[in-house]
Structures are given as C-alpha cells and as structure tokens.
Amino acid sequence: MARLDPIAQLLSRRPQRLALLEQIAAQGSITRAAKAAGLSYKAAWDAIDELNNLAEQPLVSRSVGGKGGGGARLTPAGARLLALHRRVQALQAQLLQAAEDDADLQLLGRLLLRTSARNQLSGRVRAIQAQGRNDLVELELPGGALIRAQITRDSTEKLELSAGAGVVALIKAGWLELQPLSAPLDPARNALEGWIEQVLAADDGPSEVRIGLASGQTLCALVEAERLAQLGLRAGDPVRAQFAASQVLLGTQV
Numbered sequence: 001m002a003r004l005d006p007i008a009q010l011l012s013r014r015p016q017r018l019a020l021l022e023q024i025a026a027q028g029s030i031t032r033a034a035k036a037a038g039l040s041y042k043a044a045w046d047a048i049d050e051l052n053n054l055a056e057q058p059l060v061s062r063s064v065g066g067k068g069g070g071g072a073r074l075t076p077a078g079a080r081l082l083a084l085h086r087r088v089q090a091l092q093a094q095l096l097q098a099a100e101d102d103a104d105l106q107l108l109g110r111l112l113l114r115t116s117a118r119n120q121l122s123g124r125v126r127a128i129q130a131q132g133r134n135d136l137v138e139l140e141l142p143g144g145a146l147i148r149a150q151i152t153r154d155s156t157e158k159l160e161l162s163a164g165a166g167v168v169a170l171i172k173a174g175w176l177e178l179q180p181l182s183a184p185l186d187p188a189r190n191a192l193e194g195w196i197e198q199v200l201a202a203d204d205g206p207s208e209v210r211i212g213l214a215s216g217q218t219l220c221a222l223v224e225a226e227r228l229a230q231l232g233l234r235a236g237d238p239v240r241a242q243f244a245a246s247q248v249l250l251g252t253q254v
Contacts, residue, residue, distance in 0.1 A: 016037055016038065016039060017047050017051055018082070018085050019037045019038075020033060020034070020037045020039065020044060020047050020048075020051075021051070021059065021060070021074065021081070021082045021085075022037075022082060023036040023037045024060060024072045024073065024074060024078075025073075025074050025078075025079070025082060028072065028073060029071060029072065030044055030045065030048075030062065030071070030072045033072065048060045048062060048072070051078075057075070057077045058075050058077065058078070059074065059075055059078030059081060060072055060073070060074060060075065060078055061073050061074075118171075118172065118173040118220040119170065119171040119172070119173060119176075119219050119220055120168050120169070120170055121141055121147075121168065121169045121217055121219075122141075122142070122166070122167075122168050122169075122217075123139040123140055123141040123142070123147075123166075123167060123168075123169060124139065124140050124164060124165065124166055124167065125137060125138070125139060125161055125162060125163055125164060125165045125167060126138045126139060126140045126146065126163065127163060128161060128162070128163070130153070131150070133152060133153055134150055134151065134152055134153065135150070135152070135155075135156045136148055136149075136150055137149045137150075137151060137156065137161060137167075137250065139167060139169055139248075141169075141213075141215055141217065142215040142216070142217065143213070143214050143215030143216075145192060145213070145214070147169060147190045147192065147245075147248060148190055148245040148248070149169060149245055149248035149249070149250050150245040150246045150248070151249075151250060155250070159250060159251075159252045160252070161250070161252075165252070166252070167250050167251065167252055168250070168251045168252070169248050169249070170248070170249040170250070170251060171243060171247060171248055171249070172247070173208070173220045173221055173222045174206075174221075174222045175243050175244075175247040176219065176221035176222075176241045176242070176243055177241070177242045177243065178209065178211075178221055178223055178227075178228075178231065178239055178240070178241055178242075179231065179239070179240050179242065180231060180232070180233065180237070180238070180239065180240070181193065181238050181239070181240055183240070185240070186242060188244075189242045189243060189244050189245075190242060190244070190245060190248065191240050191241070191242045192211075192213060192219065192240070192241045193213075193214075193238065193239070193240050193241075194211045194212050194213040194214065194219065194239060194241070195211065195212055195236065195237065195238050195239060196209060196210070196211055196212075196233060196234065196235050196236060196237050196239050197210045197211065197212045197218070197235065198210040198235055199228065199234065199235055201225060205222075206222040206223055206224045206225070207222070207223055207224070207225050208220060208221075208222060209221045209222075209223050209228070209233075209239075211239060211241060219241055221241060
C-alpha cells in the first residue's frame with residue numbers, strides 16, 4: 001500500500017486541468033468553465049490544447065465564439081477520464097489496486113506534467129550508472145527501444161529513480177538531428193529509428209517533421225527545409241533521430 005500513497009496524494013490535490021474538465025462538463029462554456037476553475041480564458045484554451053495533445057485521443061471538443069465565449073464539451077474519452085478521476089477520489093485504494101485500470105491511471109499521471117518539450121516518451125528505468133557527480137540513466141521505451149539520459153546525482157535522488165521506475169523522457173524538438181538509416185551511427189548518442197509520417201513546412205522557420213516509432217509513439221523534430229532537402233528525406237522515408245544523453249530531461253508522476 002505504501003507505493004500508492006504518492007498517487008493518492010497527487011489526485012487529492014485536484015489539479016487544475018482535471019478541475020477544468022469537470023467545469024467543462026458542467027458549464028458547456030469555456031468562459032464559465034475557466035472562471036469556475038480559477039483560470040484565465042487564454043489559460044483555459046491552452047490547457048485544452050495540452051489535454052488533447054497528451055491524450056491518445058481528444059478529451060475536449062470546442063467551438064469558437066457563441067454564447068459564453070465559445071462552447072466546449074467532453075468527448076467520450078474525456079468523459080471516461082473524468083469518470084475515472086471521480087471514482088479514484090471516492091474509491092482510491094480499490095481502484096489503484098485494479099490491474100485493468102493501469103493504462104488510464106498512467107494517462108492521468110501524464111496529464112499532470114507541465115513542460116514546454118514537444119516530445120514526451122513514457123518508459124521505465126532499466127539501469128543507472130554513476131559518472132562522477134552525474135548519473136547515466138538507461139531507459140526502456142515501449143517496444144524495447146533504449147535511450148540514455150545524463151542527469152545529476154541530486155536529480156536522481158530527488159526523482160527517487162531506481163530500476164523499474166516509471167519515467168517520462170522529455171526531448172525538445174530542436175534537439176533531434178535527423179539522418180537516413182544509411183548514414184553512420186554515432187554510438188555516443190541516442191538513436192531512435194522510425195519513418196517520417198508528415199512534414200509540415202513553415203514560411204518563416206524550420207519545418208516540423210513528425211516521426212512514427214515502432215512502439216506507436218511519435219517524435220516531433222524541427223528541421224530547416226534546406227537540411228531536409230540536403231538529406232533527401234521526405235514523407236514515408238525511414239529515418240533515424242539522434243540526440244545526446246545530456247539533451248534528455250526526466251520527469252516522474254509524483
């Protein structure tokens with residue numbers, strides 16, 4: 001039971017994003033829901049974006065304008081998540097022990113994480129190797145892919161990391177270096193292989209490249225159009241994303 005305490009404490013604090021879901025369900029208006037949840041109108045819209053981006057499917061359906069400054073309603077996925085949150089509040093101990101609820105509970109944890117990093121990959125600690133005042137943390141992603149994160153010893157202790165612990169790896173889109181699979185592999189850097197799902201060109205900046213991984217997870221990289229043309233990469237091509245261990249940030253759900 002001791003291992004459940006951090007999650008129980010986390011849920012009992014009624015994070016604002018979940019409070020916003022409750023108010024959207026009750027009010028049907030972004031303006032009224034924001035006020036009831038203690039958020040500004042803009043913060044509410046931003047929170048909805050974050051909720052929809054973190055979930056596997058949208059949690060909130062919204063419309064611009066109209067009575068109350070814009071309508072909003074929960075999707076079936078959002079309603080299920082909110083129902084789970086309410087059940088957890090009422091029956092925390094029983095539900096946290098139910099194996100069939102693990103996936104939804106992990107989703108709740110991910111929604112509590114605030115970050116500016118575009119790439120958020122859930123995984124588990126496989127090993128921790130001391131390197132002076134730093135630690136090299138090896139993570140295993142769903143599907144078996146491995147990446148390494150270099151963090152300070154203080155961070156390892158503060159996050160209470162150990163083998164088997166669940167973590168979220170955060171990687172900024174601009175830190176990913178793309179290359180074709182035929183290019184030489186740099187063993188000193190992390191490498192994740194997948195395929196280019198989509199290239200979203202920008203008129204005044206780098207293109208956004210979405211990369212599908214075998215695990216079902218998705219990476220987002222920011223790459224200059226000239227660099228993409230130089231590499232000969234386009235939608236549908238296999239690709240490798242490389243990044244340094246020092247460019248991986250770690251987060252936990254406590």
